[in-house]
Amino acid sequence: MDYVIKSESKEATLELGRALGAVLEGGDVLCLSGDLGAGKTLLTQGIAASLGITSAVTSPTFTLIQEYSALGQGKPLRFIHMDLYRLEHSEEVEVIGVEDAFQDDAICIIEWPKIAHDVLPEDRLDIQIQGSGEEIRVITFIFKTGNWQERLQQVLAG
Ligand SMILES: Nc1ncnc2c1ncn2[C@@H]1O[C@H](COP(=O)(O)OP(=O)(O)OP(=O)(O)O)[C@@H](O)[C@H]1O
Numbered sequence: 001m002d003y004v005i006k007s008e009s010k011e012a013t014l015e016l017g018r019a020l021g022a023v024l025e026g027g028d029v030l031c032l033s034g035d036l037g038a039g040k041t042l043l044t045q046g047i048a049a050s051l052g053i054t055s056a057v058t059s060p061t062f063t064l065i066q067e068y069s070a071l072g073q074g075k076p077l078r079f080i081h082m083d084l085y086r087l088e089h090s091e092e093v094e095v096i097g098v099e100d101a102f103q104d105d106a107i108c109i110i111e112w113p114k115i116a117h118d119v120l121p122e123d124r125l126d127i128q129i130q131g132s133g134e135e136i137r138v139i140t141f142i143f144k145t146g147n148w149q150e151r152l153q154q155v156l157a158g
């Protein structure tokens with residue numbers, strides 16, 4: 001099942017992230033795909049803001065994984081942000097511990113998830129962002145299992 005929405009500004013993408021963050025809970029895994037500068041980190045910043053994270057969330061391009069303390073629906077959670085752009089070999093996915101982030105007390109967001117495909121849980125939300133620069137973004141939500149449909153309806157209802 002897919003949902004497609006458009007974002008005409010960076011503020012709209014941030015706001016979408018905030019709305020999405022409000023329906024997330026521990027154990028959720030979100031995979032963000034799209035070209036350089038598509039808006040993956042911006043969307044993540046919106047999500048982080050609604051999870052009570054006050055420190056700056058930037059692309060963890062050099063650290064690969066960054067962890068924050070968050071609050072999801074009132075419960076303390078870990079918020080784990082990964083950027084796998086720099087990985088070249090699938091063996092590195094295990095070495096940096098991508099799978100270790102898939103825990104009930106953590107919300108995990110992965111930019112450039114393709115290289116980790118073999119270890120991603122089936123119950124996850126894939127988000128593809130098309131467009132870059134000043135173009136309008138077309139954002140597609142794809143999911144196979146879980147209760148994502150209901151949660152996304154809530155997000156898109158605003
Ligand atoms: N509608 C829009 N949605 C998202 N970002 C937008 C939009 N319009 C313009 N932008 C700009 O596009 C840039 C998106 O940058 P961002 O760092 O979020 O991309 P990214 O997908 O994380 O890239 P990377 O793959 O390098 O990590 C920002 O500078 C943002 O201001």
Ligand SMILES: [Mg+2]
Pocket residue numbers: 040041042059083111
């Ligand atoms: Mg980024």
